[in-house]
Structure formats: C-alpha cells, structure tokens
Amino acid sequence: MNTIPKLTDVYKTHPLDIPTNKNLDSFEQLPDTYDWIQPDSFPSSLTDPNVSLSDSVPLIDLSDLPNAPHLIGNALKTWGVFQVINHGVPISLLNSMESFTNALFDLPSPHKLKAARTPDGVAGYGLPRISTFFPKRMWSEGFTIVGSPLEHFQKLWPDEYSKYCDLTEEYSREMGSLCGRLIWLALGELGITQEDVNWAGSNGDFKTSTNAVIQLNSYPICPDPDRAMGLGAHTDSSLLTILYQNNSRGLQVLREGNRWVMVEPVNGALVVQVGDLLHILTNGLYLSSVHQAVVNQTQKRISIAYFFGPSEGVEISPINKLVTPTRPLLYPTITWTEYLRKKAKLFNNTLSSIRLCAPPSGVLDINDHSEVKVG
Ligand SMILES: C=C1C[C@]23C[C@H]1CC[C@H]2[C@@]12CCC[C@@](C)(C(=O)O1)[C@H]2[C@@H]3C(=O)O
Ligand SMILES: O=C(O)CCC(=O)C(=O)O
Ligand SMILES: [Fe+2]
Numbered sequence: 001m002n003t004i005p006k007l008t009d010v011y012k013t014h015p016l017d018i019p020t021n022k023n024l025d026s027f028e029q030l031p032d033t034y035d036w037i038q039p040d041s042f043p044s045s046l047t048d049p050n051v052s053l054s055d056s057v058p059l060i061d062l063s064d065l066p067n068a069p070h071l072i073g074n075a076l077k078t079w080g081v082f083q084v085i086n087h088g089v090p091i092s093l094l095n096s097m098e099s100f101t102n103a104l105f106d107l108p109s110p111h112k113l114k115a116a117r118t119p120d121g122v123a124g125y126g127l128p129r130i131s132t133f134f135p136k137r138m139w140s141e142g143f144t145i146v147g148s149p150l151e152h153f154q155k156l157w158p159d160e161y162s163k164y165c166d167l168t169e170e171y172s173r174e175m176g177s178l179c180g181r182l183i184w185l186a187l188g189e190l191g192i193t194q195e196d197v198n199w200a201g202s203n204g205d206f207k208t209s210t211n212a213v214i215q216l217n218s219y220p221i222c223p224d225p226d227r228a229m230g231l232g233a234h235t236d237s238s239l240l241t242i243l244y245q246n247n248s249r250g251l252q253v254l255r256e257g258n259r260w261v262m263v264e265p266v267n268g269a270l271v272v273q274v275g276d277l278l279h280i281l282t283n284g285l286y287l288s289s290v291h292q293a294v295v296n297q298t299q300k301r302i303s304i305a306y307f308f309g310p311s312e313g314v315e316i317s318p319i320n321k322l323v324t325p326t327r328p329l330l331y332p333t334i335t336w337t338e339y340l341r342k343k344a345k346l347f348n349n350t351l352s353s354i355r356l357c358a359p360p361s362g363v364l365d366i367n368d369h370s371e372v373k374v375g
Contacts, residue, residue, distance in 0.1 A: 004313045007211055008122050008146055010340045011129075015120035018127050021141055023109050030224035034137045037227055044252065044260040055255060057263050057271075058082040062181075072182070073189030080274040080287030080364075081253050083266055084182075089174045091268050094244055097171050100164055101302045104143060105218035107156065115143070115152040122146050122213070130234050133347045139228040139295045145214040172212055172306070179240050179308035180206045182272060187319075190285060196321055199314045209314050211336065213238075215305040219250060222295040230293035230301075235351070237336070237343055238275030238307035239316075245271060248301040254290035257364050276351055277309060277339065280331040283318035284363045288351065309336045328357055 045055065058075040062068050063086040075082035104112070117124030123146045131138050145152075149168055153161035184204065187197070194204040201209050219230040230250060245251055245265055252260040253273075263271055279288040293303065310316055317333035331354055343350045 005337045007213075007312060007337055007340075010337050011122060011344060012120045014341065014344045015118075016129060016132060016344075017119040018129065018131060020109075020113065020116065020126050021137065021139075024139060024141075024220040024222075028223055030222070030227055034139055035224075035227045036134075036136045036229045042254065042259050045262055048259075055261055057253060057261060059266060059269065060084050062086045062088070069185045069189050072185050076186055076274055076286040077362075078287075079253065079255070080279075080289035081263070081271065081291070083263065083269040083271050085266065085269045087178055087270050089178055089270065093171060093174060094246070094268070096167055097244065097304055098246055098302065100167055101216045101218070101304060104156065104216060105141060105302065111156065112141075114155040117144065123149070124152055128215070128231065129344065130232060130347060134229075134232045136229070138231055139222050140217055140219045140230045140293070142218070143216040145216075168214060171304075172214065175242050175306040176206070176210065176212060176308065178270075179210075179242060179306070180204075183240060183278075183308075186278075186286065187282075190282060190319075190322060192319055192321060196319050199310065209311050210239075211309050211311045213307040213309070215307065217293065217303045217305065219293065219295045219301040219303075221300050222297060225295045225297050228295050230295040233290055233292040234348060235288040235290055236273060236275040236305070236307060237277065237340055238309045239278040239281065240308045241273045241275055242306045242308070243271040243273065244304040244306075245301075246303075248296075248299065248303075250293045250295065250301050251303070252292050252294060254364075257290075260292070275307065275309070276343075277316050277336065279351065280334065281316055281319060283322040283327060284330045284359055285322060285327075287364050290364065312337060327360060330355055330357065330359060330363075332356060 057079060058071060060068055060071045060075065060082050062084050072082065112125045115125045117126040123144050125143050127138060128142050145168060150165055153164050157164060194200060199209050200206055217231065222228045247265045249262055249265055251263040251271065253263060255261045273289040273291065274286045276288045278286055315333045315335055318329055318331055323329045346353050
C-alpha cells in the first residue's frame with residue numbers, strides 16, 4: 001500500500017539551509033545584502049502619480065446579503081483578493097493573536113533559534129523558504145505552524161506554552177470555518193454545488209479534508225524602506241489565504257499584472273486571497289493573487305497568514321463543470337504536497353509549468369513577474 005506523504009515531510013527530498021537574519025533592529029544603515037535597489041519593475045500607487053488611487057482592493061461586508069456572494073465572485077475573478085468585514089471572527093481573538101505574535105518575535109534571537117526550522121522541515125522560526133529565489137535578503141522573520149505547535153512552544157515558553165497552544169488552536173478553528181463559508185460562497189457564484197466537490201466531506205464542511213498552516217510574519221523598522229523588501233512577490237500555494245494585518249500598511253497586490261496596489265488597512269478587516277490551488281480548482285477562473293510585503297521606517301509590522309488547503313490525500317483538479325469547449329482543461333490533478341514540492345523548485349513558474357494549454361485571456365501569467373531586477 002502506498003503511504004500518503006505528510007505535509008510536514010514535503011521538503012525532506014529538497015532540504016535547504018537558509019541562514020536566519022541577524023537582529024535587524026541593530027542596523028542604522030541598510031546593509032548591501034538587503035538592498036534590492038528596485039524592488040520591482042512595476043509602478044506603485046504610493047510612488048507613481050499615474051497610478052490611480054481610486055483603484056483599491058474591494059472591501060466586502062459579509063453581512064451584506066444578498067449582495068456579498070456576487071461581490072466576492074467578482075473580486076476573485078478580477079483581483080484574486082478582497083478585504084472582508086463582519087466576518088464573524090471575534091476581534092478580541094485577533095487582538096490576542098497579535099499580542100502573542102509580538103511576544104514571540106520580541107524574544108531574544110538566541111531564544112527564538114531554539115525553535116528554528118530545520119533545513120528539511122516546514123514548521124518553526126526562520127526566513128520563509130522563498131527567500132532563496134531572490135538575490136537579496138528579505139527584511140523580515142517568520143514563524144510557521146503546521147499541526148500542533150506544542151514542541152516548539154515548549155522550547156520558547158517552558159511555563160506558558162499551553163495557553164499559546166490553545167490560542168493558536170482557537171484561531172485555526174475560527175479561520176477554518178470562515179474559509180469554509182467563503183469557499184462555498186465563492187464556488188456558488190460559479191454555479192458549483194456540494195455535489196461537484198466530492199472531497200469536501202459529507203456535509204461540505206471540509207473538516208476532515210483540509211489542513212492549515214499558520215505563518216506569523218514580522219517586519220522590523222527599516223532604515224531605508226524604499227530599497228528593502230519585507231517579503232518578495234509571490235502567490236500562495238493554498239486554496240485560500242486569510243491574512244490579518246491589523247492597522248499596518250505593507251501588503252501590496254499586483255493589479256492586472258502591471259502595477260502594485262497597497263491593501264489599505266481597515267480596522268478589524270481580514271484580507272482574503274486566492275491561492276494557486278483554488279485557481280486550479282476553478283480552472284483558472286479565480287486569479288491567484290500575486291502579492292508582496294514592503295517595510296517602513298516608523299513602526300514595526302506583523303502579519304498573520306492562515307493558509308487553508310486540502311488534506312494530504314486530497315487530489316485537486318479543475319471542477320468538471322468549469323471545463324467547457326471555450327474553456328478547456330487548464331491544469332492536471334495534483335495534491336497540496338505534490339504542488340509544494342514543485343513550488344520548492346520552480347517558485348513563481350510552478351503554475352505555468354503544469355498548465356496543459358495556453359490560458360484564456362484574463363488568466364494572469366505570473367511567469368512574467370517572477371524576475372526581480374536588482375542593480
Ligand atoms: C504550506 C505552505 C505554504 C507556504 C509553504 C508551506 C509552509 C510555509 C508557507 C509560506 C509562508 C510565507 C510565504 C510562502 C510563499 C513561503 O515561502 O512559505 C508560503 C508558502 C506558500 O504558500 O507557498
Ligand atoms: O505580511 C504580509 O502582508 C504578507 C504575508 C504573506 O504574503 C504571506 O505570509 O504569505
Ligand atoms: Fe503570501
């Protein structure tokens with residue numbers, strides 16, 4: 001019998017030793033290794049007067065029925081991202097997670113390194129794996145949680161680990177149920193019902209058929225933010241990602257493949273982004289959001305990403321109903337672990353590498369944007 005590869009084992013075949021950042025707070029000047037010079041070749045609405053400021057990421061009120069589903073469908077077809085309010089996740093829980101995230105990154109460096117991610121592991125403290133695809137260092141640090149964080153939290157907080165375990169568990173539960181709701185609203189807009197998604201579980205609650213990864217990000221104050229980059233341009237591999245960025249700017253999304261738009265923080269709002277697997281599931285109809293995080297000189301920033309994806313054994317392929325003569329099958333069948341393995345090698349070229357035919361117009365080809373110009 002074949003054993004199904006575990007999410008925590010995806011990088012076993014492709015280990016990478018990524019050095020962690022020095023204490024970034026100690027720099028008064030931007031070291032050359034962090035100088036991206038031109039972070040990207042696209043104009044940004046912050047710096048380029050020709051980029052319209054009215055072009056902003058849709059903000060959707062989830063309690064606005066009957067309009068919300070249609071607004072979500074539109075946002076995901078044209079942007080691949082929206083912000084949501086009245087999402088049902090208690091604000092107090094978001095605040096607690098934020099305090100916890102700050103507490104984690106405020107620990108002294110040698111202490112954080114007790115929970116360092118190993119070269120062949122997924123979970124733990126360190127620079128995100130994608131940093132190896134960029135010639136310069138990213139101005140950030142991260143902590144990845146897959147399954148139970150118990151072992152790592154015991155090392156970080158020998159006395160208080162259990163309250164932090166409970167907190168992340170509650171956060172996962174709330175985010176998971178929000179993701180389930182959002183996925184059905186989004187798929188409903190494409191005429192998809194529960195019968196069309198055989199892996200969603202008997203009552204369509206995705207409970208046993210999904211897996212989640214939580215990524216905590218920290219972006220210390222940067223002495224020269226225009227030359228630095230917090231997290232380089234990428235798409236998420238998930239089905240859906242829910243990002244909490246509280247009141248701090250930094251997240252930018254690529255609009256129509258040619259300009260960066262800042263996702264302006266809205267109190268209590270969550271950012272919802274399409275990941276590569278939902279793009280595959282919808283046969284390219286929903287756009288996988290290309291995004292990056294920039295840094296600033298005035299306040300440190302944290303963000304919390306919740307990646308919602310299918311369980312280890314679940315095979316994702318474009319939903320039959322979304323394959324038509326005018327919209328031929330765009331992607332093959334793939335599991336999350338298989339996809340992550342490919343992504344570890346091909347990064348922003350992964351989607352196009354598995355594509356079965358040329359995409360219809362409207363499907364963003366992130367291929368063209370994977371190259372970061374330095375110098
Ligand atoms: C389940 C996931 C999702 C991962 C890989 C693996 C664990 C960590 C996630 C992130 C977190 C930071 C950005 C990203 C782009 C990265 O480098 O690591 C994400 C990546 C992905 O969405 O591809
Ligand atoms: O910090 C942010 O705003 C973006 C984080 C992100 O894109 C990620 O963790 O995948
Ligand atoms: Fe991301």
